Amino acid sequence: MTKFIAKRILLSLATLFVILFILFLLLQFMPGSPFNDEKLTAAQQAVLMAKYGLDKPFFIRFWIYLQNVVLRGDFGISYAIKKDMLVSGIVIARLGTSIRIGLQALLLGVSLGVLFGVISGSKRNTWMDSMATVAAVIGVSIPSYVLALVLSFVLGYKFRIFSITYQVDQPLWSSILPTIALSFFVMAQTTRFLRTELIEVLSSDYVKLVDAKGVARPKVILRHGLRNAMISVITILGPLTVNLMTGSLVVERVYGIPGIGSLLVEGIQVNDYNVIIMIAFVYSALYIFVNLIVDILYGVIDPRIRVAKGG
Amino acid sequence: MTYLKRLLLSLVVLVLAVGCSPAKEDTEQVLRIAKDNDVSSLDTNVATDGLSFEVIKTFTEGLMEYDAEGNIVPGVALDYEVSADGTVYTFNLRDDAKWSNGDPVTAADFVFSWRRLVDPALATEYSYMAEGIMIKNATAVIKGEKPLTDLGVAALDETTFQVTLDAAVPYFIQLMTFPVFHPLNEAFVTAKGDAYAKSADALISNGPWVVTEWTEGTKIRVEKNDTYWNADAIKLDAIEFLIIKDYQTAALQFENGEVDMAKISADLVDRYKDEDFFETKKLGYTWYVAPNQLVAELQNENLRLALATSFDKSFITDSILHDGSNVADYIVPIGLATGPDGKDFRDGAKTFLSFDAAKALEYWNAAKAELGVDTLTLELLVDDAADTKAVSEFLQTEWQTNLPGLTVTIQVQPKKNRLQLMRDGTYQLGLTRWGPDYADPFTYLGDLFQTGVNYNYGRFSDAEYDALVQSTAPGGSLSTDAAARWVALHEAEAVLLEQAGILPTWQSGEAMLVNPDVSGYEFHVVGQPSYRNVVKK
Numbered sequence: 001m002t003k004f005i006a007k008r009i010l011l012s013l014a015t016l017f018v019i020l021f022i023l024f025l026l027l028q029f030m031p032g033s034p035f036n037d038e039k040l041t042a043a044q045q046a047v048l049m050a051k052y053g054l055d056k057p058f059f060i061r062f063w064i065y066l067q068n069v070v071l072r073g074d075f076g077i078s079y080a081i082k083k084d085m086l087v088s089g090i091v092i093a094r095l096g097t098s099i100r101i102g103l104q105a106l107l108l109g110v111s112l113g114v115l116f117g118v119i120s121g122s123k124r125n126t127w128m129d130s131m132a133t134v135a136a137v138i139g140v141s142i143p144s145y146v147l148a149l150v151l152s153f154v155l156g157y158k159f160r161i162f163s164i165t166y167q168v169d170q171p172l173w174s175s176i177l178p179t180i181a182l183s184f185f186v187m188a189q190t191t192r193f194l195r196t197e198l199i200e201v202l203s204s205d206y207v208k209l210v211d212a213k214g215v216a217r218p219k220v221i222l223r224h225g226l227r228n229a230m231i232s233v234i235t236i237l238g239p240l241t242v243n244l245m246t247g248s249l250v251v252e253r254v255y256g257i258p259g260i261g262s263l264l265v266e267g268i269q270v271n272d273y274n275v276i277i278m279i280a281f282v283y284s285a286l287y288i289f290v291n292l293i294v295d296i297l298y299g300v301i302d303p304r305i306r307v308a309k310g311g
Numbered sequence: 312m313t314y315l316k317r318l319l320l321s322l323v324v325l326v327l328a329v330g331c332s333p334a335k336e337d338t339e340q341v342l343r344i345a346k347d348n349d350v351s352s353l354d355t356n357v358a359t360d361g362l363s364f365e366v367i368k369t370f371t372e373g374l375m376e377y378d379a380e381g382n383i384v385p386g387v388a389l390d391y392e393v394s395a396d397g398t399v400y401t402f403n404l405r406d407d408a409k410w411s412n413g414d415p416v417t418a419a420d421f422v423f424s425w426r427r428l429v430d431p432a433l434a435t436e437y438s439y440m441a442e443g444i445m446i447k448n449a450t451a452v453i454k455g456e457k458p459l460t461d462l463g464v465a466a467l468d469e470t471t472f473q474v475t476l477d478a479a480v481p482y483f484i485q486l487m488t489f490p491v492f493h494p495l496n497e498a499f500v501t502a503k504g505d506a507y508a509k510s511a512d513a514l515i516s517n518g519p520w521v522v523t524e525w526t527e528g529t530k531i532r533v534e535k536n537d538t539y540w541n542a543d544a545i546k547l548d549a550i551e552f553l554i555i556k557d558y559q560t561a562a563l564q565f566e567n568g569e570v571d572m573a574k575i576s577a578d579l580v581d582r583y584k585d586e587d588f589f590e591t592k593k594l595g596y597t598w599y600v601a602p603n604q605l606v607a608e609l610q611n612e613n614l615r616l617a618l619a620t621s622f623d624k625s626f627i628t629d630s631i632l633h634d635g636s637n638v639a640d641y642i643v644p645i646g647l648a649t650g651p652d653g654k655d656f657r658d659g660a661k662t663f664l665s666f667d668a669a670k671a672l673e674y675w676n677a678a679k680a681e682l683g684v685d686t687l688t689l690e691l692l693v694d695d696a697a698d699t700k701a702v703s704e705f706l707q708t709e710w711q712t713n714l715p716g717l718t719v720t721i722q723v724q725p726k727k728n729r730l731q732l733m734r735d736g737t738y739q740l741g742l743t744r745w746g747p748d749y750a751d752p753f754t755y756l757g758d759l760f761q762t763g764v765n766y767n768y769g770r771f772s773d774a775e776y777d778a779l780v781q782s783t784a785p786g787g788s789l790s791t792d793a794a795a796r797w798v799a800l801h802e803a804e805a806v807l808l809e810q811a812g813i814l815p816t817w818q819s820g821e822a823m824l825v826n827p828d829v830s831g832y833e834f835h836v837v838g839q840p841s842y843r844n845v846v847k848k
Contacts, residue, residue, distance in 0.1 A: 030727075031727060031728050031731040031732075032727030032728065032730060032731050033727075035359075035436055036359045036360075036436055037726075037727055037730045037731070038730060038746075039359075039436075039748070040436060040439075041439075041765040042734070042765065044436070044439055047434055048434055048436065051434035080351060081349070081351060082351060082352070082527065083351050083352040083354070083357055083358070083359075084352070084354075084357065084509075085509055090527060093527060094527075094528065149559060152560065152563065153563065156563070157563045157566065157567060160567070164560060164563050164564050164567060164569070165555060165560060165564060168526055168529050168530070253556050253557045254557050254559070254560055255560070256529070256553075256554065256555045256556065256557070256560060258526075258527065258528030258529050258554075262528075262556065263528070269725065269726075269727075270727075271727055
């Protein structure tokens with residue numbers, strides 16, 4: 001197991017290095033500069049580019065950048081969004097918020113999803129199954145912008161139960177609406193996948209054996225059925241988690257959450273190179289990390305995989 | 312199932328425990344403003360965007376300020392004298408102006424700030440302003456050829472600040488309200504080093520308020536500054552700038568009473584336009600289509616005249632934008648500048664290129680004959696914003712309908728790309744805008760359309776225009792004759808527009824929701840809004 005993890009980590013670092021290089025390369029091709037293009041002349045822009053070392057040859061810039069990242073965790077400064085301030089400071093401040101709300105949504109979505117999935121899968125073709133399936137389809141179909149606005153309007157504005165926008169001084173309470181909005185999709189996907197898997201698992205031979213042995217129905221479903229069906233759910237949870245943590249741009253915008261999704265878009269719009277690179281890098285790192293967790297969980301949940309991998 | 316029960320129970324407990332957000336007992340006057348963007352910097356010499364300047368103006372004050380009517384009135388300076396040739400300005404500063412740490416505001420503070428603005432080590436984006444107002448040696452200092460101390464500014468004594476220019480600059484005094492020329496406390500700035508202006512406690516104030524809270528991406532709060540020389544006249548105890556990017560959300564918060572002022576987008580205008588809290592205001596941006604004269608066909612004057620007069624501008628302002636924008640049959644915006652006669656530049660001035668489909672057709676036919684074609688295809692380049700895209704589609708329809716034989720294609724680009732393409736001259740028709748840097752028509756006529764200037768994307772070139780504009784420039788033949796200069800500016804605009812050097816379309820407006828309990832809010836077409844006289848019931 002440890003050899004497996006060690007190998008994966010090494011591979012991940014190599015991947016991250018390649019990603020950094022590609023990002024740096026791609027940003028070369030963005031037209032315009034991070035500065036006030038509307039008002040600055042080409043000559044003035046050249047002065048600013050020189051000041052920030054942006055006129056140096058590509059490989060020299062990359063080498064300097066790489067050293068800063070690896071040795072000091074310094075991803076450079078922002079040229080446009082927060083002039084002359086460390087990008088790492090800006091991103092990390094927002095990262096915490098995005099990850100926390102993402103994980104909240106994951107927890108809520110998976111909990112409800114497992115609940116509905118189990119109900120659907122085990123009580124197939126009953127009215128409970130239909131209700132759960134309908135909820136799942138709705139959750140998958142409604143665009144997040146609409147959902148976010150509806151929640152904000154109904155629960156925030158009309159009934160004044162929750163805050164319309166995210167308030168930094170009430171982090172848990174004011175994040176309830178965005179959490180609900182983000183969790184819908186997770187809940188829906190989890191329900192659907194779990195239902196399908198559970199139905200298949202419950203009709204398999206080994207479950208029939210357990211049933212025949214006289215084990216109580218709930219225990220059959222939960223202990224034997226669910227554990228086998230969770231594999232498929234965990235498979236989709238990987239990408240889903242990353243999507244949630246990286247902050248849905250739309251939900252962030254509607255609730256005014258200072259998250260990294262909106263920061264990335266803003267960075268792209270104003271050509272703030274260092275912000276773009278760091279956020280894209282963080283996304284990649286998160287994705288790699290979550291996939292690693294998922295792979296480990298596979299081993300934990302399904303002994304067959306653990307054995308096959310040779311521990 | 313127990314998990315679900317537990318979850319429900321905790322939700323109920325949460326709701327009961329916290330309930331609705333408790334309303335703060337407000338005995339203090341706090342103005343809450345929803346902003347759709349964040350500040351980029353609160354460093355007076357470094358900031359470049361409108362919101363940053365707006366916030367900076369709440370905690371700093373310059374030599375001069377604007378009053379409610381847009382007149383220039385004393386700020387830190389009590390009065391000033393100008394030399395006969397207009398090149399030396401001597402400001403007498405008030406002796407009761409203080410920084411929030413108790414230090415007095417002195418002439419040396421202005422000298423320090425202006426030198427910092429042009430310091431090549433800092434390479435601020437607005438250093439070109441110092442060149443624009445022709446401060447002695449500004450260009451050389453910015454390039455690093457001369458030391459900072461050679462810049463044409465001096466503190467003759469604690470309360471006398473003197474500026475020496477290379478030539479008379481007619482709009483010099485207007486620019487003394489611009490934040491980049493505000494003073495800085497040298498001891499404070501030096502002590503903070505790199506951390507200066509990067510957080511609320513690394514800022515110092517000489518204005519009506521002090522920055523007490525700056526949460527990136529969320530909120531900036533400023534509170535009353537008791538050391539401000541005119542503190543008694545300031546009624547607002549605090550102002551909160553709340554960053555809310557979504558206009559829908561901002562509008563809901565406004566209706567909930569959580570914000571007092573919010574800008575709204577065009578699609579929300581219909582919902583609120585009949586309310587008493589709905590307001591529109593004019594901005595100083597003029598949008599126009601710049602025909603690229605590197606393209607052979609667009610060198611034909613009749614073609615440009617046809618394009619300029621063949622679309623209904625009022626449809627754009629009333630139906631597509633309907634946010635207070637108005638038809639622009641001119642380039643120098645309404646409310647920009649007041650002449651020596653005390654009237655706005657546009658007051659009684661001529662208008663040009665009004666919509667006239669019949670006349671447009673005549674121009675079109677003449678153009679076709681001169682160019683020897685029956686059909687023509689042109690490309691319109693626009694920003695990928697909702698409103699500009701909608702306008703481009705309208706222009707396309709109008710042109711193709713009213714000028715039969717013309718085909719128009721649309722190219723949508725993000726703004727930075729669009730600017731680059733226009734700068735490179737690789738476009739045909741481009742929808743663009745310009746905002747004023749100072750309250751004088753020269754910011755449009757002089758900075759935009761002279762032969763060879765940077766922002767002359769359409770490569771417009773006319774000797775008569777250049778001569779007229781040069782005479783009105785700083786150091787030009789009319790720079791000390793205000794009345795004659797004003798006439799020349801009008802004439803220049805006429806030369807430009809009578810040959811459709813550009814196709815003006817609209818002057819920007821902005822739609823806002825304003826709490827009726829709030830009064831005294833001052834908005835200026837050039838320069839930042841002022842909250843000094845705001846009272847909230």
